[in-house]
Amino acid sequence: MLFKQSLLDKIARNEVTLAFRRWKRPTVKVGGRVRTASGVVLIGRITVVVASELTEKDAIAAGFPTLGALQEMLGPDDGTPVYRVELNGIEADExxxxxxxxxxxxxxxxxxxxxxxxxxxxxxxxxxxxxxxxxxxxxxxxxxxxxxxxxxxxxxxxxxxxxxxxxxxxxxxxxxxxxxxxxxxxxxxxxxxx
Structure with a gap:
């Protein structure tokens, strides 16, 4: 799971608490840790969601300015599930x-x-x-x-x-x-x- 530096800064400030990905199966696990240039992103709950039911609140929590921008990133519905990943902050990389x-x-x-x-x-x-x-x-x-x-x-x-x-x-x-x-x-x- 990759994160842009601008998004990592927002995760560190707790401004971004969610990520959405279209995956055949998750590439991260509940309780897992993703190493990045800014530290270790802590992974919380992971659930499958219906893309058409996402809200503006979801988009903002994921660092997108609008729901449309989030939906554009996810792309068209090709049958691949959309996962909602809770981000529980960043810890220092030991x-x-x-x-x-x-x-x-x-x-x-x-x-x-x-x-x-x-x-x-x-x-x-x-x-x-x-x-x-x-x-x-x-x-x-x-x-x-x-x-x-x-x-x-x-x-x-x-x-x-x-x-x-x-x-x-x-x-x-x-x-x-x-x-x-x-x-x-x-x-x-x-x-x-x-």
Missing amino acids: RVALRGDAVLSDEDWHALTQRFARWDKAAPGYFPSILQAIGAHPEVPAAVLADKAGVEKLKFKQDVRKLKELGLTESLEVGYRLSPRGEAVLEKLREHRL
Whole structure:
């Protein structure tokens, strides 16, 4: 579920509390969380509604100036259900704080090396090599980095997301960069490989 930045600002101010989507089935779950550039959007109840029964109040709660604008976004009725999704605000993304934490405790380092060991069973050294590639080539498109690593772009992006979950990388408009935590981990990897 994607949100424009202007809408995220309104969700954060509690001015937008609903979203409407035409889906074959929901792409979010009740109680779920959607990570965005502004934080984590909290998902509340999800119900199927009849598009023709939506109101101006619904449109305004979803950030649209008019009911017509909401109906235009939903498009013509093609039989695909319309879902009403309650938005329960935005929380800070815990990965953001983690990215800036470049001081690794022994416990942090142990947890990270265990994670790398589990991931690297299929391809030893693969995840540290991703960190090295991103560190050496920030803002380089994923396709280029994937090609250099000898993997498909989709797999590479999925693997970078695993590193992002640990607060080690940051996505940019084009490519990635290491976070301060990622730089600290890369430096520690270099020390332990010498």
